[in-house]
Every structure is written in structure tokens, then in C-alpha cells.
Amino acid sequence: xxxxxxxxxxxxxxxxxxxxxxxxxxxxxxxxxxxxxxxxxxxxxxxxxxxxxxxxxxxxxxxxxxxxxxxxxxxxxxxxxxxxxxxxxxxxxxxxxxxxxxxxxxxxxxxxxxxxxxxxxxxxxxxxxxxxxxxxxxxxxxxxxxxxxxxxxxxxxxxxxxxxxxxxxxxxxxxxxxxxxxxxxxxxxxxxxxxxxxxxxxxxxxxxxxxxxxxxxxxxxxxxxxxxxxxxxxxxx
Numbered sequence: 001x002x003x004x005x006x007x008x009x010x011x012x013x014x015x016x017x018x019x020x021x022x023x024x025x026x027x028x029x030x031x032x033x034x035x036x037x038x039x040x041x042x043x044x045x046x047x048x049x050x051x052x053x054x055x056x057x058x059x060x061x062x063x064x065x066x067x068x069x070x071x072x073x074x075x076x077x078x079x080x081x082x083x084x085x086x087x088x089x090x091x092x093x094x095x096x097x098x099x100x101x102x103x104x105x106x107x108x109x110x111x112x113x114x115x116x117x118x119x120x121x122x123x124x125x126x127x128x129x130x131x132x133x134x135x136x137x138x139x140x141x142x143x144x145x146x147x148x149x150x151x152x153x154x155x156x157x158x159x160x161x162x163x164x165x166x167x168x169x170x171x172x173x174x175x176x177x178x179x180x181x182x183x184x185x186x187x188x189x190x191x192x193x194x195x196x197x198x199x200x201x202x203x204x205x206x207x208x209x210x211x212x213x214x215x216x217x218x219x220x221x222x223x224x225x226x227x228x229x230x231x232x233x234x235x236x237x
Contacts, residue, residue: 032218039156053161069130092183
């Protein structure tokens with residue numbers, strides 16, 4: 001079983017929808033996803049994610065199930081100590097050195113002042129709870145911090161259409177590393193595909209294996225590769 005975590009297409013944030021470019025990206029993505037035997041499609045409740053997922057859902061004749069916990073991470077904005085970008089910014093767009101400083105906080109990165117404690121901890125608890133409920137749909141339950149399959153897993157793939165912040169935050173929980181590490185070091189471009197393998201181990205334990213991250217092969221195939229860095233706030237040239 002594999003889960004494809006897919007970021008929405010190029011966004012019109014003001015209207016929570018896709019730009020014309022975003023629609024072209026989503027159409028290109030649907031062609032790429034046709035190669036995968038999807039069993040189910042899930043989406044954030046936000047418009048830009050649902051519009052992106054609709055292209056793949058229509059092509060594969062599948063419904064889209066909305067997962068409220070998969071919305072973009074809503075936290076108070078951060079104030080960067082730079083004049084390169086306007087204030088405030090989404091917390092994961094803080095300059096890399098500010099995010100790195102959070103990782104050395106004596107009470108853990110979530111308690112660094114930039115993370116607005118206890119709001120970040122509360123949000124990650126919400127994501128974890130939603131993820132565990134989602135796994136329950138497939139008969140997977142956590143025991144002592146480890147995931148176990150309580151019935152046979154499907155042999156098909158599933159897809160989740162969501163957001164940059166949510167994707168990296170979820171990966172941080174599964175990989176056991178501070179989200180700030182991924183926020184400052186990783187980028188998932190619009191309609192990029194991040195794939196997790198549900199690796200079945202001894203005694204029915206499930207290990208979440210990252211097969212690829214931020215793949216945009218479909219954008220190159222559709223001559224849309226120039227949009228790979230769309231949304232980055234700092235100089236990406």
C-alpha cells in the first residue's frame with residue numbers, strides 16, 4: 001500500500017482556488033496519476049486542494065473524501081528578522097536561521113517563542129489525531145508509538161491532496177524529526193508528489209518508508225517545469 005501526498009496546484013490564495021497555471025498543473029498531474037491504481041482519493045477541505053484533486057478524481061472515476069485535519073497548518077504568523085520579505089509570514093517561511101534556532105531551545109522546538117507555544121504543540125496533536133483516525137480506516141492502529149496492521153492492507157494506492165505546510169508537518173511526525181528541519185530544508189512544489197510506502201514488517205508492524213519527495217516529473221512532461229519554485233519567498237535564482 002502506498003500513499004501519495006500531493007500539494008495543490010499554483011494557488012490563488014485570496015480566493016482559495018487555483019490560478020490558470022494551477023489548473024494546467026492539476027491536469028498534467030491527473031495524466032501522471034493515471035499510471036497508479038488508486039483505490040481512494042482524499043483531500044483537504046480547502047478549495048485549492050479540492051480543485052486539484054478533482055482532476056485526478058474525474059479521470060479515475062473516484063469520489064473525493066474530505067479530511068478536515070488535512071487543511072493547511074493554521075498557526076499565528078512569524079515575523080522574520082529580514083527586510084527581504086513582508087511581515088508576517090507563514091511560520092514555515094521564517095528564515096532558515098530562525099527555524100534552526102528553535103531546534104536548540106532547551107524545552108524543545110515547539111516551545112521556542114517563534115512557535116507561539118502552546119499553539120504549535122496543540123496543532124501537531126490535532127494532526128497526529130487526524131492521521132491516526134485516517135489509518136484506522138485501513139485497520140492500522142498505534143501501540144506504544146508503533147503502527148500495526150490489524151487486517152490485511154489493500155494492494156492499491158491512495159492519494160491525499162493537501163498543502164506544503166501540512167505535508168512537511170505530517171512527515172515530521174512520521175519521521176520523528178522537528179518540523180523546523182523540514183520547513184527550512186525541504187520544498188514541495190505545486191502538484192508535487194511525495195510517496196510513502198506502508199512497509200509491512202514482522203509481527204504486522206507498519207513502517208512508513210519515504211519513496212520519493214516532491215516529485216514533479218509531470219510538470220516537465222507538460223513543459224511546466226518553470227513553476228517548480230513558484231511560491232518560494234526568498235531568492236531562488
